[in-house]
Amino acid sequence: MPKSPAALADPQTHPLPRPPRLLWLLGPALVAGVAYLDPGNVASNMTAGAQYGYLLVWVVVAGNTMAWLIQYLSAKLGIVTGKSLPQILGERLRSRRVRLAYWVQAELVAMATDLAEVIGGAVALNLLFDLPLLVGGLITGSVSMVMLAVQSRRGPRAFEFVIMSLLVIIAVGFSVGVFLAPPDASGVASGLIPRFEDANSVLLAASILGATIMPHAIYAHSALSRDRFAVRAAGLTTQRLLTVTRWDVSIAMVIAGSVNLAILLLAAANLAGVPGTDSLEGAHQALETSLGVVVATLFAVGLLASGLASTSVGAYAGAEIMQGLLHIRIPLLTRRVISLIPALAILGLGFDPTTSLVLSQVVLSFGIPFALIPLVVLTARSSVLGSFANRWQTTAAGVIASILLVTLNGVLLVLVFTGAA
Template sequence: MPKTVEVPRPTPRAPSAQRVAWLLGPALVAGVAYLDPGNVASNMTAGARFGYLLVWVVVLGNVMAWLIQYLSAKLGIVTGRSLPENLGDRIRNPWARRAYWLQAELVAMATDIAEVIGGAVALQLLFGIPLLLGGLITGVVSTALLIVQSRRGARTFEFVVIGLIAVIALGFTFGVFLGPPDPAAVAGGLVPRFDGADSVLLAASILGATIMPHAIYAHSSLARDRFRPADASAPGIPIARLLRATRWDVSIAMLIAGTVNLCILLLAAANLAGVPGTDSLEGAYAALAQGIGPLVATLFAVGLLASGLASTAVGAYAGAEIMHGLLRVRVPLLARRLITLIPALVILGLGIDPTLALVLSQVVLSFGIPFALIPLVALTARRDLLGTHRNRWTTTAAGVAASVFLIALNAVLLWLVLGGG
């Protein structure tokens, strides 16, 4: 009995606070996908070309992202299996499973393209390094981050990524304080509307960059790795408590991501709208240096570099989980990293406009969203899978509404871009 009573507990509140803090982290790592170079390119281009027109898209995307990331984490926590693993168990036809894996893998590659290109552009802006060499450096550093994750565990990986998030947040928000937006114009941008096919293209790009398919796959895996039953570091924590902590985790992550993304668009809308050449990252960097000052431009480039390094590591993690869950195959880390780097390096080597490649990669991601989102909503609504933790009908309805909206936006995008308007 004495052993039961004398549990080490310095104060009644300390362990509780300590334990809650320990439960946070997976959403912050998954949330770095919402701060990748594709987000920067899409939001910067939207602000420079259309001013405050698409503020509502950033806000709406972040609200939907909160719901989606929470459902992904809940699936991993309650079932002890990631979304790809759950789908791999349920897609019986091997050809259907391979087809699903192929589209998910293409989405992961599109993610890698955005992140490696973003890191390469940042290195060129900061140090004058050629784009191709910068892409290689980004790939090598991101591989080192993955090695940290595989050898030192999820918690150490989380600390590294959270440190990079702090750099990203500083780099992309500092300029807004020196070149503040017009509050009335920001409020006007909350009214949903478009202005031609190009604005729809950018809206799809923003949503593809905000609601990232690979983040949906990755978050369920990150939550599983931290809280799976075999993990003795969290004995006896009830699932209900884990889910409550996860809601806080997701809320913090999405608040950070949403604020940074909105600041990027507002920075461009307030300071770059109508300025020639600012619809590219290089042009935006030059205009920021000339208009607000070199410090803002340098912090912007540093944020872009941290964004590319952190997000490409998370993207590669997601790609490995997709392959393992759907094909039950594990590819060596270095081999997989090399394969996913090739498309980005080819684009850089061919001299294709990096900003255009970033924006189009986000459109590809937007088309991959329904393939991740619809199964996620369906699985988390199942009593036989999640039991008492299944979705409420309102949650399922919100997930269905988000799916319908995203699919409709992509259909309109196809109609406008491919000849309908």
């Protein structure tokens, strides 16, 4: 006999599905947070610690604080609207020429990001197995294609598990040395006082921030949150999702900030004044001399995991940028093959990996205003987010962070192109 509507509504006879637990909802920020641990970050933090000791500790802390706000705003945009930042921009930019120009700069940023990450993976494989850089780049690209296939066929949750597993390897690989050779506590405390020594320290500070807050992480996080929460589970309100997202972003930024700080402190405590540490290869050799083969090997393993994880997220962001701005969808794996070509060409032609990493950070500096400013503007508008639009305090913090980041990235460009550092 069929049950009456009253019986169906009775939780005793037909219980409603339970909302997902907190742990199940975590993940998008941890994936996007991998962008904060890419080879560009490793190079910038290692060089800063080796050349200036604890001087720029405050830059890492400040960058991580701003990153929390920026990544939360990106995730909120994706959750509330059900659209990514590139999608919304593609709808609001009416002129096809403007959309095309916007896509070109965003695509160049995605390519520069991919370049740094593939090179980082290639350098790591060279350090671990003495493989030629071109072969290392091919292996890095091939493994990232497998990871993207997981995302395409098994969904965002499986992709998150793969990335988070690599995140654990990254954290261990870059942090072990700090526990074996702890930094000086008074030196760390003095590094929390904002200051510079010379033009080169300003350049390194801008490089740290440029490698930390990257455009593709902003684009990607809104898409990751959209994909993950496209279907609302029973009892899962938008407010609940935003609460969980704040936890997600906090956990991701604590991990990323701690690892970046560990890299700088490792170099400050053990590599200060050691020549050659302005390259990944030189830093690896210095670590081996100072702390032994085990620490140096773990550093190289962490670098490899960093390259593999971040290049996969970068390819995901690039596909979203194209689809959102141009309304053109290319299969993710096809795009991965295309985006590998510039990186492999640079490795094949024998360009210096460290110089290529520096140039990639310069390109990223061009792209940050085009991602950050629209994000702050859109999340402040009730016409876009309704009742979830930013409070004035949040908008003010976003504006201040935008001004600081755009200014420092401008300083980075001036110092690089004028050779002032």
